[in-house]
Amino acid sequence: MSGEQGLAEFDLIERFFAGVGPLDKTAAVTLGMGDDCALLSMDGDDLLALSIDTLVAGRHFPLDADAADLAQRALAVTVSDLAAMGATPVAFTLAITLPSIDTQWLQAFSDGLRLAANSYAIPLIGGDTTQGPLTITLQAHGRVAVSSVLKRSGAMAGDSIYVSGTLGDAAAALAVIEHRLSVSDAERDYLLGRFYRPVARIGLGQSLLGLASSAIDISDGLMGDLQHIAKASQLSARIECEQLPLSAVLQAVVSREQAIQYALSGGDDYELCFTAPPQHHRQLMALSSQLGIAVSRIGQVSNGEGVECVDARGQVVPLAKPGYRHFSG
Ligand code: ADP
Ligand code: MG
Numbered sequence: 001m002s003g004e005q006g007l008a009e010f011d012l013i014e015r016f017f018a019g020v021g022p023l024d025k026t027a028a029v030t031l032g033m034g035d036d037c038a039l040l041s042m043d044g045d046d047l048l049a050l051s052i053d054t055l056v057a058g059r060h061f062p063l064d065a066d067a068a069d070l071a072q073r074a075l076a077v078t079v080s081d082l083a084a085m086g087a088t089p090v091a092f093t094l095a096i097t098l099p100s101i102d103t104q105w106l107q108a109f110s111d112g113l114r115l116a117a118n119s120y121a122i123p124l125i126g127g128d129t130t131q132g133p134l135t136i137t138l139q140a141h142g143r144v145a146v147s148s149v150l151k152r153s154g155a156m157a158g159d160s161i162y163v164s165g166t167l168g169d170a171a172a173a174l175a176v177i178e179h180r181l182s183v184s185d186a187e188r189d190y191l192l193g194r195f196y197r198p199v200a201r202i203g204l205g206q207s208l209l210g211l212a213s214s215a216i217d218i219s220d221g222l223m224g225d226l227q228h229i230a231k232a233s234q235l236s237a238r239i240e241c242e243q244l245p246l247s248a249v250l251q252a253v254v255s256r257e258q259a260i261q262y263a264l265s266g267g268d269d270y271e272l273c274f275t276a277p278p279q280h281h282r283q284l285m286a287l288s289s290q291l292g293i294a295v296s297r298i299g300q301v302s303n304g305e306g307v308e309c310v311d312a313r314g315q316v317v318p319l320a321k322p323g324y325r326h327f328s329g
Contacts (some may be wrong), residue, residue, distance in 0.1 A: 034232070035152050036084040036217060037142065047149060048090075049142040051081035057134035061196075062177060067105045068112030069196035070136070075116040076200045077219065078138040080270045083205035084217040086150040087142030089122035095137040097130045120202055148209040150274070155214040155233035159275040161299040162212075162284065164201050166247040167222055168259055169194035171266020183253045190249045198270035204295075207287050208274055215274035221265040223319060226273055227307045233275075236304035239264070242312050245296040261320045264309055275301055 013033065023032050030047055031039035037049035055074050057063050075092070082089055094113075098106075117124060122140065173195035175181035176188055183191065201217075208215060214233055216225045222239070230237045244263045251259055276284060281297065288295035299309075309317045 030146065031151065036081040036215075037087065039085075039144075039146075039149065041146070042143070045145050045147060047087075047144050047146050049082055049085050049087035049144050049149075050139065051078060052137060052139040053078045053081070054135060054137040063134075066196070067108035068115070071109045071112030072116040072197050073195075074136045074138050075113060075120065075122075075140075076198045076270060078140040079120050079122060079202060080198070080200040080217040080219070082140050082142035083201045084150065084215050084272060085142070085144055086148065086205045086209040086212075086215070087144035088206060089120050089202060090141045090143050091123050091125040092117075092138055092140045094124055094127035095130075095139075096127065097132040097135040099132070099134055120200065145209070150205070150208060150212055150215040152214055152216055152229050152232035154212075155229055155235055155275040155301045156277065157235055157301060157303045159213050159277050159301050160281065160297050161226065161237060161239065161273065161275055161301060162295055162297050163218070163222065163245060163271055163273050164204055164293055164295055165269070165271040166245045166250065166294065167218070167264075167269050167271060168244075168250050168262030168266050169247050170198065170268035170270075171221075171262035172250055172253060172259075174266070174268070181253065187249050187253055190247075191253075194247075195268060198268070200270060201272045201293065203291055204272060204287075204293055207291065208272075208276075211280045211283060211287070212274040212276045215272055218267070218269045218271050218273050220267045222273060223264050223307055223309065224267075229273070229275065230301065230305065230307050233301065234305070235301040237299060237301050237307045239299040239307070239309040240312075241309050241317050243296060243298045245294055245298075260309075260317065264317070265319055 018033060023029055028040045030041050037051040040048040040050065042048050055061060061070055078092065079089055169191055172181060173191040176183055176191055214229050216229055218225050226237050241260050244260060246259050246263060284295055311317055
């Protein structure tokens with residue numbers, strides 16, 4: 001589940017799944033539940049980073065979604081958790097539940113999956129195929145050095161907060177898909193592309209090793225995901241809403257207030273949010289131009305707790321309640 005039921009999801013995980021089986025951190029399990037990936041020790045300095053994600057038809061994507069898009073999105077969502085830890089993709093497994101054997105649909109799904117798997121250099125090595133309502137589960141396996149792995153818990157007071165790319169496009173795409181927002185064909189293509197074909201920031205994540213102090217991928221919305229960093233690092237976070245990176249298309253199709261709300265609480269962008277000490281700022285900007293990926297400084301972490309966003313006058317910007325997501329009509 002990726003957070004749309006807010007706290008209840010984390011309470012549920014904590015109550016029913018935390019502490020199942022003995023967890024001996026001196027053995028193979030270096031990091032259990034609670035971050036973007038679990039970390040298992042391998043030979044030498046390396047850790048195996050593991051993450052699993054499920055997409056349910058009618059819940060996480062519309063029932064009539066294009067099969068190739070769906071495959072690309074499913075892999076990006078899972079690989080994005082590897083990016084958040086700075087891990088290098090190794091392999092993935094796929095459990096797919098299909099309502100029927102539709103070879104045309106399967107061919108398109110396979111084509112999309114191939115394209116994405118090639119772009120992340122990650123081979124499919126196993127899985128399970130069953131019949132039932134359309135559900136796609138992918139587990140990604142990655143490799144990362146124990147000495148530099150990025151966790152949610154590494155932020156230090158005074159570190160700057162950064163995000164990659166632009167935020168809020170996927171939330172606007174959802175509004176288009178659900179007929180809450182009408183846009184031109186070109187704007188629609190751009191926004192839907194951002195929703196269906198997010199790009200997991202693998203290269204950026206790897207380059208942040210040794211530069212960033214903590215990281216998370218933005219799956220549930222910036223404020224919610226940043227809260228995980230703040231909580232795990234026992235700090236507070238303050239965002240300056242003027243600094244939020246918004247695409248030209250997003251700014252053209254909704255009001256500035258709405259664009260900021262989408263950027264703060266809309267999910268599905270799969271950009272990275274990370275913290276880094278101020279002395280790494282220049283190097284991060286150089287990295288950004290080298291990779292051709294925008295990196296924006298949007299705030300700072302400090303002692304205390306909680307996450308807030310302030311406007312140019314320092315006034316706290318209230319968060320609109322994120323809409324309930326459903327596609328089943
Ligand atoms: P993400 O959005 O990064 O994919 P989630 O919000 O899905 O992460 O999960 C938060 C944490 O809880 C992760 O560490 C995940 O492995 C763990 N988790 C979620 N569901 C379960 C479950 N059913 N059993 C065990 N751990 C779970
Ligand atoms: Mg994640």
